[in-house]
Each structure stands twice: as structure tokens, then as C-alpha cells.
Amino acid sequence: MATSIVTDSFLSSKSLRLHPRAAPSTPGLRSPRFFVASAVRSAATTVEIQSPNERFKPYRINLNEKTHSMPPQKVEIFKSLEDWAEDNILVYLKPVEKCWQPQDFLPDATTEGFYEQAREIKERAKEIPDDYFVVLVGDMITEEALPNYQTFLNVLDGVKDETGSSPTSWANWIRGWTAEENRHGDLLNKYLYLSGRVDMRQIEKSIQYLIGSGMGAGMENNPYLGFMYTSFQERATFVTHGSTARLAKPYGDHNLTQICGTIASDEKRHEVAYTKIVEKLFEIDPDGTVQAFAYMMKKKIVMPAWQLYDGRDDKIFDHYATVAQRIGAYTARDYGDILEFLLGRWKVEGLTGLSSEGRKSQEYVCELLPRMRNLEERIISKAKQAPKIPFSWIFDREA
Ligand SMILES: [Fe+2]
Numbered sequence: 001m002a003t004s005i006v007t008d009s010f011l012s013s014k015s016l017r018l019h020p021r022a023a024p025s026t027p028g029l030r031s032p033r034f035f036v037a038s039a040v041r042s043a044a045t046t047v048e049i050q051s052p053n054e055r056f057k058p059y060r061i062n063l064n065e066k067t068h069s070m071p072p073q074k075v076e077i078f079k080s081l082e083d084w085a086e087d088n089i090l091v092y093l094k095p096v097e098k099c100w101q102p103q104d105f106l107p108d109a110t111t112e113g114f115y116e117q118a119r120e121i122k123e124r125a126k127e128i129p130d131d132y133f134v135v136l137v138g139d140m141i142t143e144e145a146l147p148n149y150q151t152f153l154n155v156l157d158g159v160k161d162e163t164g165s166s167p168t169s170w171a172n173w174i175r176g177w178t179a180e181e182n183r184h185g186d187l188l189n190k191y192l193y194l195s196g197r198v199d200m201r202q203i204e205k206s207i208q209y210l211i212g213s214g215m216g217a218g219m220e221n222n223p224y225l226g227f228m229y230t231s232f233q234e235r236a237t238f239v240t241h242g243s244t245a246r247l248a249k250p251y252g253d254h255n256l257t258q259i260c261g262t263i264a265s266d267e268k269r270h271e272v273a274y275t276k277i278v279e280k281l282f283e284i285d286p287d288g289t290v291q292a293f294a295y296m297m298k299k300k301i302v303m304p305a306w307q308l309y310d311g312r313d314d315k316i317f318d319h320y321a322t323v324a325q326r327i328g329a330y331t332a333r334d335y336g337d338i339l340e341f342l343l344g345r346w347k348v349e350g351l352t353g354l355s356s357e358g359r360k361s362q363e364y365v366c367e368l369l370p371r372m373r374n375l376e377e378r379i380i381s382k383a384k385q386a387p388k389i390p391f392s393w394i395f396d397r398e399a
């Protein structure tokens with residue numbers, strides 16, 4: 001899991017709003033201590049805690065957050081899938097000895113050649129524009145908030161790691177997945193440090209804020225919702241890391257292309273695993289699963305780094321998302337593509353034998369795609385016209 005960005009305009013689009021957001025705020029200025037944001041098509045009431053000193057706590061909380069929404073009898077479904085997950089899901093984790101490690105892409109500080117290799121990284125990075133670095137930093141911070149995502153998985157009923165070292169297949173997956181993901185933030189962090197282009201202290205603060213805030217993705221401890229979410233997110237991170245790999249190419253930075261491309265291929269493997277879990281749920285419980293899918297899309301997918309903060313800019317997540325949209329690292333079109341991919345992957349349109357609720361859900365998700373497609377161009381051109389703003393991550397240069 002990692003970055004997934006939906007643009008500011010996408011967020012503010014009434015019909016597709018992903019999460020009730022705060023009123024506009026001026027960077028550096030704080031609104032009154034509590035701000036109740038209005039929710040669009042959602043019963044949720046989001047409260048913002050505005051004191052900067054409180055930012056080691058979640059600062060946007062959904063007061064109506066449901067918990068344990070999956071009926072208790074459905075926990076049994078996940079228990080009964082233990083052996084299936086062992087044979088079909090754990091195979092998507094690579095043995096540690098066969099995994100790449102960040103050191104494979106970085107200068108070796110134990111050798112004399114270290115200084116020369118580090119200098120080369122810095123030289124190559126000079127060619128790359130600030131816009132690109134803002135996106136790479138946002139991606140890296142999102143990866144570095146991994147504790148939030150392991151927690152996210154460990155509150156899902158029926159699959160959570162009950163002891164912290166539980167031998168169940170689900171728990172083995174959660175720990176193994178986390179361990180693989182940990183290399184992503186680690187590698188990007190070290191690369192960015194060596195690039196000499198970014199304000200590492202501001203970035204490190206942002207990571208601390210984000211982990212302190214938690215994630216609060218609103219999954220209601222419900223693994224149906226949780227695995228829909230991870231399916232979406234892994235696909236989104238595959239797309240965005242793939243884009244940063246591609247965008248580094250014209251600047252001749254093959255090392256950076258390789259770094260981002262290697263991370264993207266991990267994300268792809270994780271996407272295959274999570275979408276397979278949901279495929280199995282569609283097979284066992286098509287009605288419940290299609291309703292969960294529609295519920296997720298109506299409820300809006302909250303991005304993993306939506307609570308991003310750097311100590312200065314309240315809307316830094318939106319600003320980062322706009323830059324990503326502008327340079328084509330992750331756009332509204334990608335968002336629609338992911339939905340289209342998932343609809344096809346799970347053959348949602350062809351589901352039969354559904355209850356009337358199930359059919360309504362099926363209709364809803366299938367009709368959502370053309371509605372999104374209609375908005376894409378407008379959203380992308382709006383992001384392209386958005387004014388550049390200063391980012392603390394690049395020493396207040398504008399991007
Ligand atoms: Fe991932």
C-alpha cells in the first residue's frame with residue numbers, strides 16, 4: 001500500500017467527493033479549534049482538531065464512525081478460508097532471501113567508491129524538476145506511514161493478528177506484507193536524502209505527523225471493506241510508482257527509474273493477492289461482496305495519506321495531489337481506470353442470482369464509471385491551471 005492521490009478538484013466534486021473535507025484554510029493560519037465539516041452524501045460528521053500541538057493525535061475524526069459492521073457469523077467465512085489463504089495468498093509473498101533490499105540500489109558506505117556514487121546521484125538529481133520531487137516526497141512519506149497500514153489490517157475482524165505473532169494464514173500475510181512494504185519507504189527515503197534536493201527535516205516531521213494522526217480510513221473493522229480498500233490502493237500505488245519510474249527516464253536517471261519500477265512491481269504482486277481475496281469473497285458471498293463494493297464507493301475512498309501535514313500547510317495533501325495530477329503521476333483518469341479494472345477483474349457486471357439489494361449495488365458501481373469518466377478532463381485541466389505554491393519539502397520553492 002502507499003500513495004494514492006485523488007486531486008483537490010476530485011475531492012471537491014460533489015458527486016464523487018471522497019471524504020468530507022475541511023473548509024478552505026490559509027497556510028499558516030489556523031481556524032477555530034473545532035471545525036465541523038459538512039458531509040456530502042454521507043452521514044459522517046468530521047471534526048477537525050485545529051491546534052498544531054495536537055497533531056500527534058488524529059486531527060480529523062469521523063464522529064459517526066461505525067465499528068464492527070460485519071455480522072459476527074461472517075467471521076466464520078474468514079476462519080474457513082485459512083487453508084485457502086495459505087495455498088493461494090501467502091504464495092504472493094516472496095521469500096526474504098529472494099527479495100530485493102534497499103541496499104541493492106544505493107551506494108555502499110563501506111566502500112571507497114561510496115563518495116563517487118553518492119556524487120553521481122546528486123548530479124543526476126539536479127536535472128529533475130521540483131514538481132517531480134514533490135510527488136516523490138509525497139509518495140515516500142505515504143510509504144513511511146506503514147505503521148498506520150499494519151494497524152489498519154490488524155483491526156479487521158476475522159483476519160487480524162491476535163497476538164502480534166499469530167500463526168494464522170491471515171496474520172502471516174499481514175506481517176509478511178508489512179515486512180515487504182517496509183523496504184519501499186526505506187529505499188525512497190535514502191534516495192531522497194542522497195539526492196540533496198529536499199528538506200529532509202521537513203519531510204521527517206511530516207512522517208512523524210502522519211503516523212501520529214493514524215489513518216482512519218473508515219473500514220468499520222470489516223474485512224470486506226478492508227480488502228476492497230487494499231485492492232484499490234495497491235493498484236493505485238502500482239500506477240503511481242510506475243509513473244514516477246517513467247517520468248524519471250527523460251532526465252536520464254536510470255537508477256531512479258529502476259528504484260520506482262522495482263517498488264511498482266511489488267505493488268503489482270500485492271494487488272494480485274488482494275484482488276484474489278475479494279474474488280474469493282465474490283465467489284462465496286456475491287451478494288454481501290457487491291454490497292460492500294457499492295458501500296465503499298459511496299462512502300468514498302479515503303486516501304492513506306489524507307491526514308498529511310508538514311507543520312505549516314493544512315492542505316498539503318491536496319497540494320501534493322494537484323502536482324501529481326499536473327505531471328501525470330496519478331490523475332483522475334487513473335482513478336477511473338482502477339475502478340474499471342476492478343469491475344472487470346471481479347466480473348461485477350455479469351453477477352447473477354443477486355438479491356434486490358445486491359442488484360441495486362451492482363447497478364450503482366457499474367453506473368459510477370461513466371459518471372467518473374465525464375469528469376476526468378475537467379479535473380485534469382483544472383489541476384493543470386492551478387497556481388504553483390511553495391512546498392516546505394523543497395525549501396519553499398514552488399511546485
Ligand atoms: Fe503496497
Ligand SMILES: [Fe+2]
Nearest residue numbers: 001002181184
Ligand atoms: Fe508500498
